[in-house]
Amino acid sequence: MEILPNILFAVALVVGIGFFARNIKKLIRNIKLGRKVEVDDNPAKRFKNMAMIALGQSKMVVRPIAGLMHIIVYVGFIIINIEVLEIIIDGLFGTHRIFASLGAFYDFLIASFEILALLVIVAVVIFWIRRNVIRLRRFIKPEMKGWPKTDANWILYIEFILMALFLTMNATDAKLQQLGALHYQEAGTFPISQFLLPLFDTMSIQTLIFIERTAWWLHILGILFFLNYLYYSKHLHILLAFPNTYYGKLRPQGQFENLDSVTKEVKLMLDPNADPFAAPADDAPPPEKFGASDVMDLTRVQLLNAYTCTECGRCTSECPANQTGKKLSPRKIMMDTRDRLEEVGQNINSNKGEFKADGKQLLDDYITREELWACTTCNACVEACPVSIDPLSIIMSMRQYLVMEQSAAPTELNNMMGNVENNGAPWPFNQMDRLNWTQES
Amino acid sequence: MNVPTMASLFAENKQPEVLFWVGCAGSFDDRAKKITKAFVKILNKAGVSFAVLGTEEGCTGDPAKRAGNEFLFQMQAVTNIEVLNGYGVKKIVTACPHCFNTIKNEYPELGGNYEVVHHTQFLKQLLDEGKISLEGGTYKGKRITYHDPCYLGRANNVFEAPRELIQKLDAELVEMKNCRKRGLCCGAGGAQMFKEPEKGDKDVNIERTEQALETQPEIIAAACPFCNTMMTDGVKNKEKEASIAVLDVAELIANAEDL
Ligand code: SF4
Ligand code: SF4
Numbered sequence: 001m002e003i004l005p006n007i008l009f010a011v012a013l014v015v016g017i018g019f020f021a022r023n024i025k026k027l028i029r030n031i032k033l034g035r036k037v038e039v040d041d042n043p044a045k046r047f048k049n050m051a052m053i054a055l056g057q058s059k060m061v062v063r064p065i066a067g068l069m070h071i072i073v074y075v076g077f078i079i080i081n082i083e084v085l086e087i088i089i090d091g092l093f094g095t096h097r098i099f100a101s102l103g104a105f106y107d108f109l110i111a112s113f114e115i116l117a118l119l120v121i122v123a124v125v126i127f128w129i130r131r132n133v134i135r136l137r138r139f140i141k142p143e144m145k146g147w148p149k150t151d152a153n154w155i156l157y158i159e160f161i162l163m164a165l166f167l168t169m170n171a172t173d174a175k176l177q178q179l180g181a182l183h184y185q186e187a188g189t190f191p192i193s194q195f196l197l198p199l200f201d202t203m204s205i206q207t208l209i210f211i212e213r214t215a216w217w218l219h220i221l222g223i224l225f226f227l228n229y230l231y232y233s234k235h236l237h238i239l240l241a242f243p244n245t246y247y248g249k250l251r252p253q254g255q256f257e258n259l260d261s262v263t264k265e266v267k268l269m270l271d272p273n274a275d276p277f278a279a280p281a282d283d284a285p286p287p288e289k290f291g292a293s294d295v296m297d298l299t300r301v302q303l304l305n306a307y308t309c310t311e312c313g314r315c316t317s318e319c320p321a322n323q324t325g326k327k328l329s330p331r332k333i334m335m336d337t338r339d340r341l342e343e344v345g346q347n348i349n350s351n352k353g354e355f356k357a358d359g360k361q362l363l364d365d366y367i368t369r370e371e372l373w374a375c376t377t378c379n380a381c382v383e384a385c386p387v388s389i390d391p392l393s394i395i396m397s398m399r400q401y402l403v404m405e406q407s408a409a410p411t412e413l414n415n416m417m418g419n420v421e422n423n424g425a426p427w428p429f430n431q432m433d434r435l436n437w438t439q440e441s
Numbered sequence: 442m443n444v445p446t447m448a449s450l451f452a453e454n455k456q457p458e459v460l461f462w463v464g465c466a467g468s469f470d471d472r473a474k475k476i477t478k479a480f481v482k483i484l485n486k487a488g489v490s491f492a493v494l495g496t497e498e499g500c501t502g503d504p505a506k507r508a509g510n511e512f513l514f515q516m517q518a519v520t521n522i523e524v525l526n527g528y529g530v531k532k533i534v535t536a537c538p539h540c541f542n543t544i545k546n547e548y549p550e551l552g553g554n555y556e557v558v559h560h561t562q563f564l565k566q567l568l569d570e571g572k573i574s575l576e577g578g579t580y581k582g583k584r585i586t587y588h589d590p591c592y593l594g595r596a597n598n599v600f601e602a603p604r605e606l607i608q609k610l611d612a613e614l615v616e617m618k619n620c621r622k623r624g625l626c627c628g629a630g631g632a633q634m635f636k637e638p639e640k641g642d643k644d645v646n647i648e649r650t651e652q653a654l655e656t657q658p659e660i661i662a663a664a665c666p667f668c669n670t671m672m673t674d675g676v677k678n679k680e681k682e683a684s685i686a687v688l689d690v691a692e693l694i695a696n697a698e699d700l
Binding site: 262265396 | 442444446463465467468469470474477478493495496498499500502504505506507508509510511512513515516517519542546547550551591592595596597598622623624625626628629630631632633634635636637638639640641642643644645647648649
């Protein structure tokens with residue numbers, strides 16, 4: 001009888017972590033649908049970026065209020081993992097507050113968790129108010145209707161509940177310690193939950209144990225639930241921010257990738273020895289598609305970007321096109337890419353591991369041409385993103401598809417490109433007139 | 442104005458220290474040509490050994506690349522690189538941040554390796570070396586706000602050279618709400634210069650001009666021919682062209698020096 005809770009706990013743990021592992025496998029498979037890219041250059045710099053941006057939150061504090069609160073929640077979350085470790089050991093082995101033997105250090109740990117828990121509650125409430133009462137502009141853009149909005153609030157509710165359960169658990173534990181209940185040795189100091197003690201003054205030991213156990217169970221089950229919620233949520237960034245900042249762009253922001261497939265063709269065209277009419281060798285791979293019309297044409301880094309997006313909208317609020325009322329929102333580009341990738345993933349799941357054409361693609365069905373053509377390539381979105389996402393690179397890949405595969409640029413741009421091709425300048429002037437300015441006063 | 446070409450120097454067996462890459466705007470656009478001339482006057486005054494490619498220069502391919510035409514971009518790049526390498530060019534200065542960015546960052550992979558500097562960096566260098574001196578008389582105490590071109594600032598982290606030059610003119614440099622890394626685009630980049638903007642509430646250059654006007658400037662300084670055009674249009678749209686001038690940093694210096 002005694003070991004039943006331990007078994008139940010072990011089952012909960014295995015199921016929770018098992019589901020999580022399954023989702024992570026799906027996630028990795030989906031990201032691998034993208035094109036492979038070489039990103040193993042300069043690991044030292046990459047680790048440094050990860051340490052500064054993901055671990056050190058250096059880009060969050062560009063906006064000080066949100067940044068500070070985010071750091072509180074983030075630190076709270078990391079530190080609470082020590083508590084979770086204790087819960088897991090206690091749960092598996094039927095112990096209670098196994099780390100209590102650490103003595104004064106344990107008291108210090110519990111006290112700091114409590115203070116952080118309170119700070120997290122405060123931060124979460126402020127976050128909620130910013131989204132739902134003040135309604136900051138970047139949180140109420142069109143792409144934030146429906147699930148994205150619900151998701152954001154859910155995360156806040158869950159975090160609030162987890163912290164409240166933690167404090168309740170501690171308060172009842174403290175009370176039980178005072179009453180000298182069996183099993184509840186004296187351990188920990190409770191600077192925050194001590195204020196909850198009067199609530200429990202009149203309760204019997206049985207009721208207290210019941211509340212303490214319930215809070216304890218809900219706390220750990222909540223954490224397991226939250227772990228599995230990540231895959232479906234923008235909250236996935238708490239994991240993916242790390243690889244994403246590692247793989248983030250190291251080159252100057254203005255430096256766009258030169259497409260290798262194009263370089264090959266250009267070289268061939270300019271090579272006087274090449275036979276332009278030669279048939280491709282039989283074993284030649286099919287010609288690479290230029291640019292991207294669907295998620296499989298994007299790179300793995302671009303797809304990882306999409307899963308990492310926190311939907312914070314910092315990119316969109318800095319975007320000159322968005323600020324002046326155009327349809328383009330870099331955040332929406334990222335959300336659309338993730339949604340389409342998920343759709344493709346579901347398709348593969350239900351077709352025994354193979355993608356069956358569904359008559360849809362990222363271009364037009366998710367991202368419109370009007371959005372793509374509104375971008376000034378200014379890099380404000382890239383600069384603003386706190387987790388090193390590059391929405392511009394997806395926009396550029398899709399423009400490349402439109403221009404090189406479909407010849408579907410706006411007419412004026414076709415004129416411009418015609419001029420560059422014929423006169424070496426975007427305007428219809430004669431190349432021979434390039435020096436005329438020296439003669440004019 | 443003395444503007445030697447690479448071809449003519451080559452015929453005399455001479456190699457200039459630096460190639461001045463004029464760019465399409467600088468060669469053909471009436472407003473931008475004034476910037477080109479102002480810069481050349483300073484180079485002449487400072488006795489810099491330079492040359493231009495003239496009729497051998499072609500568009501770097503920046504607008505084609507940002508429009509998505511990688512093919513056309515690489516054709517332009519390869520052609521230009523052939524010319525540059527043919528003349529053994531080592532150092533390039535340009536007044537256009539788009540040419541600057543493309544040649545500096547995107548040409549090396551295609552075989553074009555040069556030291557590339559923006560004209561504001563070059564001018565700053567001339568100043569530090571004592572080859573030009575700025576007394577600033579004309580602009581003493583004037584309120585000047587500086588617009589960061591995306592492809593110079595955020596894209597390549599050149600923020601200080603143009604600012605230091607402006608301050609050297611004894612002018613009062615005032616910053617806009619969005620500046621340096623958080624600068625706001627003028628609306629011309631990404632080949633937008635060559636097309637009508639998408640539907641919206643207003644054009645990007647109007648938004649940026651409004652930010653500039655908030656600083657109550659007498660002069661809006663730019664360091665890019667495209668930004669210059671966009672801001673000039675913005676100022677005209679606000680009917681402020683009588684009281685507010687839009688000038689390139691090179692023009693400010695040339696004017697201050699009475700060139
Ligand atoms: S690069 Fe494009 S999407 Fe990003 S902020 Fe600039 S205009 Fe917006
Ligand atoms: S791309 Fe970056 S800045 Fe934009 S919403 Fe996503 S996380 Fe935020």
